[in-house]
Amino acid sequence: MKRCFLLCYLFCVLACSAAVADNVRVGIASNFLRPATEVAAAFEAATGHTVLLSAGSTGKLYGQITVGAPYDVFLAADEARPRALLEKGLAVAGSQRTYAIGVLALWSNSRNQAAPLKHLQSARYRRLAIATPALAPYGLAAEQTLQALALDYTVTDRLVFGESVAQAMSFVATGNAELGFIALAQIKALPKERRGRYWVVPAELHTPIKQDAVLLNASNTAAAEFLDFLSTPAATEILTSFGYRLP
Amino acid sequence: MSGPDVSALLLTGWLALVTTALLLLIGTPLAWWLAQTRSRWRPAIEAIVALPLVLPPTVLGFYLLLLFNPSAPLGAAWLSVTGDTLTFSFAGLVVASCIYSLPFMVQPLTSAFMALSRGPVEAAASLRASPIDTFFSVVVPLSKRGFLTAAVLSFAHTLGEFGVVLMVGGNLPERTRVVSIAIYEHVETLAYGQAHTLSLILVLISFVVLTIVYATNRMQAVRVG
Amino acid sequence: MSVDKLQFDVALARRDFALNVAATWPLDGCTAVFGPSGSGKTTLLRLLAGFERPDTGHIQCASTTWCDTANGVWLAPHRRGVGLVFQDIALFEHLTVADNLTFAIDRAPSNGRQYGLDEVVVACEIGGLLARRPSTLSGGERQRVAVARTLLSYPRLVLLDEPLTALDQTRRRRLATLLQRLPRDFGVPTVLVSHGIDEVAELADYTLLLKDGEVAGFGPTTEVLNARGHDVGFTLIDATVERIDHELSVAIVTAFGIAFTLPIDREAPPIGKHRLRIHDRDVAIARRAPEALSIRNKVNCDLVAISPGSSAALVRLELAADGQRFGASITRAAVKELQLAAGQTVVALIKSASIEP
Numbered sequence: 166m167k168r169c170f171l172l173c174y175l176f177c178v179l180a181c182s183a184a185v186a187d188n189v190r191v192g193i194a195s196n197f198l199r200p201a202t203e204v205a206a207a208f209e210a211a212t213g214h215t216v217l218l219s220a221g222s223t224g225k226l227y228g229q230i231t232v233g234a235p236y237d238v239f240l241a242a243d244e245a246r247p248r249a250l251l252e253k254g255l256a257v258a259g260s261q262r263t264y265a266i267g268v269l270a271l272w273s274n275s276r277n278q279a280a281p282l283k284h285l286q287s288a289r290y291r292r293l294a295i296a297t298p299a300l301a302p303y304g305l306a307a308e309q310t311l312q313a314l315a316l317d318y319t320v321t322d323r324l325v326f327g328e329s330v331a332q333a334m335s336f337v338a339t340g341n342a343e344l345g346f347i348a349l350a351q352i353k354a355l356p357k358e359r360r361g362r363y364w365v366v367p368a369e370l371h372t373p374i375k376q377d378a379v380l381l382n383a384s385n386t387a388a389a390e391f392l393d394f395l396s397t398p399a400a401t402e403i404l405t406s407f408g409y410r411l412p
Numbered sequence: 413m414s415g416p417d418v419s420a421l422l423l424t425g426w427l428a429l430v431t432t433a434l435l436l437l438i439g440t441p442l443a444w445w446l447a448q449t450r451s452r453w454r455p456a457i458e459a460i461v462a463l464p465l466v467l468p469p470t471v472l473g474f475y476l477l478l479l480f481n482p483s484a485p486l487g488a489a490w491l492s493v494t495g496d497t498l499t500f501s502f503a504g505l506v507v508a509s510c511i512y513s514l515p516f517m518v519q520p521l522t523s524a525f526m527a528l529s530r531g532p533v534e535a536a537a538s539l540r541a542s543p544i545d546t547f548f549s550v551v552v553p554l555s556k557r558g559f560l561t562a563a564v565l566s567f568a569h570t571l572g573e574f575g576v577v578l579m580v581g582g583n584l585p586e587r588t589r590v591v592s593i594a595i596y597e598h599v600e601t602l603a604y605g606q607a608h609t610l611s612l613i614l615v616l617i618s619f620v621v622l623t624i625v626y627a628t629n630r631m632q633a634v635r636v637g
Numbered sequence: 638m639s640v641d642k643l644q645f646d647v648a649l650a651r652r653d654f655a656l657n658v659a660a661t662w663p664l665d666g667c668t669a670v671f672g673p674s675g676s677g678k679t680t681l682l683r684l685l686a687g688f689e690r691p692d693t694g695h696i697q698c699a700s701t702t703w704c705d706t707a708n709g710v711w712l713a714p715h716r717r718g719v720g721l722v723f724q725d726i727a728l729f730e731h732l733t734v735a736d737n738l739t740f741a742i743d744r745a746p747s748n749g750r751q752y753g754l755d756e757v758v759v760a761c762e763i764g765g766l767l768a769r770r771p772s773t774l775s776g777g778e779r780q781r782v783a784v785a786r787t788l789l790s791y792p793r794l795v796l797l798d799e800p801l802t803a804l805d806q807t808r809r810r811r812l813a814t815l816l817q818r819l820p821r822d823f824g825v826p827t828v829l830v831s832h833g834i835d836e837v838a839e840l841a842d843y844t845l846l847l848k849d850g851e852v853a854g855f856g857p858t859t860e861v862l863n864a865r866g867h868d869v870g871f872t873l874i875d876a877t878v879e880r881i882d883h884e885l886s887v888a889i890v891t892a893f894g895i896a897f898t899l900p901i902d903r904e905a906p907p908i909g910k911h912r913l914r915i916h917d918r919d920v921a922i923a924r925r926a927p928e929a930l931s932i933r934n935k936v937n938c939d940l941v942a943i944s945p946g947s948s949a950a951l952v953r954l955e956l957a958a959d960g961q962r963f964g965a966s967i968t969r970a971a972v973k974e975l976q977l978a979a980g981q982t983v984v985a986l987i988k989s990a991s992i993e994p
Contacts, residue, residue, distance in 0.1 A: 224600035249602070291482070292500065297583055300600045325500045325582030328596070336582070340481035341499040531727030534688055537714040538721040539790045540744040546715075549740070553731040 189391045190217045190235060192226040194242035196303075196330060197265070197376065199354050200407040201240060204400045205391075211399070214387040222329055224300065230255060230381065237388035240264065240378045243302045247379035260380035263412040264395045265404050267374030268349035269306045269366040274337050281364040285316065285344055292342035293323050294333040302374045303330040307346035309371035349408035368410070375412070413609055419586050420594040421613065427502070427590060428570040431509040432517075435566050436559075438510065439517035443562075444547065446518070447525035461518045464511060469575025476508055476580045500582035505590070508576045516565040524558020525551065557629060564625045568618050640665045643794065643826075647684055647694035647704075656680050656850040662843050664699060664794060666820045667827045669841030669858065671834070677850040678830045682796050685828065686721060687714035698793060718746075720792030720825070722783050724799045728771035734782050735767040741789040750791055752823055760818060761785040762811075777808035784815055788823055795819055797829045801836055816840060838862060838873055838914060839993055859912060863962060870947070872963035874913040878992065881905045888992060894959040897934045899990055912993040917953060920965035921986040924975055934987040942979050943972065956985055 193201050198220040205216035219236070221229070227246040230236060231253065239256070241247050244263070250256040271281040278284050285293070296304030304326070311317040327333030330347050337345035352363050380392055394400055401411050413421075446458060464472060480487045480498035490498045498504035532554060536546040552559070574592035581588035583597075591610050598607035646659035656677040662668045670678045683689040685696065687703065695705040703712045729737050738754065758764050761781045771779060780800060787795055797816060801809045817840060819825045831837050837844055837858060844861040846854035854861045859873040876892035881901070888906060890897040892913055899913075926935055938958035946952045946966055954965040954977070965985060977983070 222600065224602075227602075228599070291497065292582075294582075297597065299597060325584060328578055328583065328593075332579070335477065335579075336499070339477040340483050341477055341487075341497070341580075529727070530688075531723065532729055534686070534714070535721060535723075535727035535729070536740075537688075538686065538719055538792075539741045539786065540715050540718065541740075542715050543713075545744070550729060550731075554729075556731075 187213075187387060188215050188217060189237050189385065189388045191219065191238045191240060191391070192230065192234065192236035193218050193220050193240040194223045194226070194376065195220045196242055196267070196348055196350060197240055200265075200350070200403050200409070203403045204395065207399050207403070208391055208394045211394070212387070212390060214390070216391065222300075237380070237382040237385045238378060238391055239381055240376070242267070242374075242376050244375045244377045247377040250379055250381070255381065257380040257383045260389075260392065261377055262379075262392070262396075263375045264378045265376045265409040266368075266412060267303060267306070267376060268368075268408055268410055269303060269310060269346055269371065269374065270349040270352055270408075271364040271366060272334070272337055272345050272347050272352055272361060273343060273363070274340065274361045275343075276362055278343070278362065281344060281362055285320075286314075288319055290343040291323060292325050292336070292344070293320050294325050294327055294336040294342035294345035294347075296330040296333045296346075297326040297328060300328060301330050302376075303346065303348055304333075306366075306371035306374050310346065310366050313370040353406075353408040376409075414606065416585055416589070417591075417594055417606060417610055420589050420591050421610070423502075423586060423589065424571055424591040427505055427509060428567045430506050431513060431570045432563050432567045434506065434510050435513060435517040436563060439514065439521055439562065439566075443518045443521035444525055444551070446522045447528075458522075462515050464513075465515045469512065469573075470579065472508070472512060473576045473579025476504075476511075476576065480504055480507075480580060499580050500584055500588060502587055504580055505577055505588055508580055509570045509573055512573055512576050513566045513569045516569045517562045520558050520562040520565060521555070524555040524561075527558075528554055560628055561625050564621050568621050571614060571617065641699035643685075643696075643698050645685070645694065645696040647681075647691035647696065649680065649684065649689065649691045649694075654680075654850060656684075658845075658847070658850070658852055659694075660845050660852060660855050662845070662855075664826045666842035667817070667829055667840050668843040668845065669829045669831060669837040670845045670847060671831055671837045671841075671861075672847035672853070674832055676847040678832070678847055679798060680850075681847070682798055682828065682830050685794075686719050686796055687712065687717050718790070718793040720787035720790055720795035722780070722787055722795060722797045722800050724802060728774075728779055728782060728786070730771050732771075733767070734763065734769050734771065734774070737771070737782060737786050738767075738789050741786045745789065745791045752788070754789065757785045757788045757823075760822065761788075761815060775808075776803055777812060780804070780808075780812050781815065784812075784819070788819070788825065792825060795825050795827045797827055799831055799833075800829070801831075801833070813839060834862065834869060838871075838912070870918070870966075871914050871916040873993070874915060874961055874963060874990075876911055876913040876992070878906050878908050878911055880908065890992065893936050893938075893961055895936065897987070897990070899934075899992060906992045913990045914993055915963055915987060915990045917964040917966035919988045919990065920956075920963070921988065922954065922965055922967055922971070922975065922977070923984045923986060924977075924981075926984050927986075930986070932986045932988055934990070936985045936987065938983060938985050940977060940979055940981045940983050943977065956983070958985070 201218055205218060209216055223242045223246050226239060230239060230250060239247060247256065247261045251258065251261055271285060273281045273284060284290060295307040298304040298308045311320055325336060325342055327336055333345045334347045334351050336342040349365055352360050378392055378395065380389060382388055404411065446454060477499065478484060482488055482491050482497055487498055498507060528551060532550050533546055536550045541549065572592060577588065577590055577593060583589050583593055591614060595607050595610045640663040642661050643664050644661040648657045658681055670681055672678055680689060684691055691704065691706060693706045696703040702710050703717055704710060729740065732740065761784055763781050763785055766774060766778055766782065774782065800816065801812060804812060819827050829840055841858045844858040845852060846861055854864060859875060862869055863872050874892050876890050879889045879891055881888050886901050887898045888901055890899055936958045938956045940954055941957050942955040944953050950968055951966050952969055952972055954967065956963055956965055
């Protein structure tokens with residue numbers, strides 16, 4: 166009996182350590198899931214490691230990590246959450262880096278409308294969807310953009326807030342809002358014929374939407390490799406094709 | 413507690429009240445029909461009423477987004493009548509909540525009506541009471557407990573509504589920003605203190621309200637049995 | 638003035654049961670719907686009340702058509718003015734007894750009220766119950782409240798569904814007396830559904846005999862029950878109470894054209910027409926009139942037929958006197974010894990008979 170236990174124990178330990186060695190578990194902000202999937206595929210092809218992606222909102226992933234979720238790498242949609250993890254000692258010191266800069270776009274689902282910026286300035290629309298500024302960096306950037314355009318007073322009554330930039334997009338896609346500030350990456354992810362009309366917001370109208378990554382598990386060397394892989398040309402090419410700017 | 417949180421609480425309470433009142437109006441005749449009918453459509457109607465119990469709120473929210481949008485017939489009709497859209501409005505939340513909490517009104521009422529033997533109803537008819545008269549002077553008083561349970565559950569369930577509101581509400585302060593959304597926002601922004609305050613208030617209200625239901629049910633059971 | 642009639646001809650089929658009944662009876666007195674359970678009695682009652690719709694047929698109450706499937710006429714139950722006293726009395730549990738009565742009064746037509754609340758309360762003996770809740774009442778009390786409530790809706794007709802079944806002997810007696818008063822004192826005709834022959838014999842003027850959803854006999858209760866023969870075990874005879882001899886505690890009754898003397902056990906029956914119930918087992922037979930016998934009531938009669946009795950040892954004699962038929966149950970041995978045969982003239986010795994109230 167005792168021996169049987171011991172065998173089982175050994176087997177488990179070996180099985181686990183073998184799996185951890187080659188697997189990289191990545192907690193990833195939902196908006197970055199599609200490019201990350203391609204980057205992960207490229208990484209797997211180059212190294213032979215396996216990447217397991219778990220998508221969620223940055224806030225939820227952060228909450229999970231603080232209570233011990235077993236991610237090796239955290240690709241957030243902001244700078245704040247990775248920094249907070251560092252401060253709590255839950256991330257590997259010095260590992261935080263910006264892996265991509267989000268690009269904000271003003272989107273109109275309809276090709277028949279005036280150019281989105283004109284449409285916005287004309288004030289001939291009912292609803293403008295943005296992500297809740299407190300919840301999403303794209304929401305904050307949208308708010309800043311409106312201030313920079315001196316439109317913040319005219320839009321107050323027309324603003325509707327999505328819980329995330331994805332929801333802001335769905336408000337526009339379903340016709341419940343005519344315009345929305347969303348991520349360029351979301352538009353690029355659509356098939357060409359469904360991209361409607363969009364205006365890419367110049368970077369100087371808002372503070373950069375830095376998406377930071379942080380290493381959570383120092384003992385997983387494959388994870389560190391994955392983090393480094395993000396700044397190789399193979400990865401950055403994918404990022405720009407999806408509508409991100411590079412740091 | 414901050415101003416926005418207080419207004420979220422008040423808004424939620426008001427939403428639950430309006431929804432419960434409307435559901436009493438809609439759910440009562442529906443439940444009565446379900447309890448009485450021998451129609452072969454009954455199982456289908458019952459299933460439709462129960463759908464919100466099993467469907468994820470996202471399904472409901474998704475279809476409501478499609479229905480409510482100003483270019484869809486319903487959304488357009490509403491817009492032309494009221495001048496406001498159904499999405500991102502309190503009225504839209506009320507409609508969504510009514511659908512979402514419908515089974516919580518209809519099911520307790522239906523079982524209360526079905527538990528009534530036909531005796532009192534037939535006795536009333538034999539005493540020349542019309543069906544409507546019978547309903548209000550016999551069925552309603554004899555189903556008091558069912559009405560209380562249904563109203564309280566609908567109210568409590570609407571208080572806790574999240575997914576649908578999130579999808580069609582647009583998180584507008586004092587219009588569609590209900591407590592559950594406020595809590596979600598606090599949690600997401602790591603404002604756990606405020607999240608606790610609101611959450612505990614919800615827990616407390618729900619607990620009190622459910623205790624009232626169970627206590628009343630028990631009292632009734634003791635009195636009858 | 639001719640008496641209004643209730644007339645119906647209804648057919649209804651359920652998966653495992655079919656009812657096909659036609660009858661006409663006067664809206665007067667008490668009419669029993671009698672038959673074994675499963676014969677369709679209650680279904681017929683529900684058809685009359687309007688709680689079931691016949692597949693085809695019509696129901697006519699005096700000049701009002703309640704239902705006529707051929708012409709699409711349907712009168713809702715609450716417009717029929719049919720009172721109900723059912724087995725499981727549905728008093729309104731959320732109202733006091735007084736409020737139950739008020740419920741009826743408030744909805745009753747205001748013209749043509751022949752009696753008032755006070756009379757009903759007294760007749761039903763519920764004066765002390767008015768402030769009580771139905772849940773605190775005994776079975777008998779509930780029944781009396783239900784009768785009172787029904788009376789106060791001033792119905793055209795009252796349907797009684799096995800009203801006496803759940804009651805003990807004393808309560809049964811009390812309620813039966815009350816039910817008899819509905820037609821007699823309040824002018825409300827009743828329809829009594831029952832599977833108890835005693836109830837029917839006691840209360841009903843007319844009887845509709847139901848068997849397997851069809852009419853197996855209809856007419857005055859005496860005729861219908863007597864025609865059922867020996868499986869009933871008794872005969873109802875029309876009789877007249879002539880006078881009461883209080884000293885000897887007997888009633889002098891005319892039946893079969895002769896005077897009978899019958900002991901009175903409780904209260905004396907009123908003078909006038911009554912029914913005598915003579916059980917077959919209470920009739921003995923002699924070939925010649927015996928002398929010095931304690932049995933007072935002797936009837937000369939014809940022995941019409943001898944048929945098998947209720948057990949192997951017994952036979953049933955069919956007797957006729959003064960145009961009335963009745964039965965006697967005696968042993969096979971006695972038939973042999975007395976050499977009885979159909980066509981003989983015999984003397985029936987009636988040991989006892991009860992006067993129906």
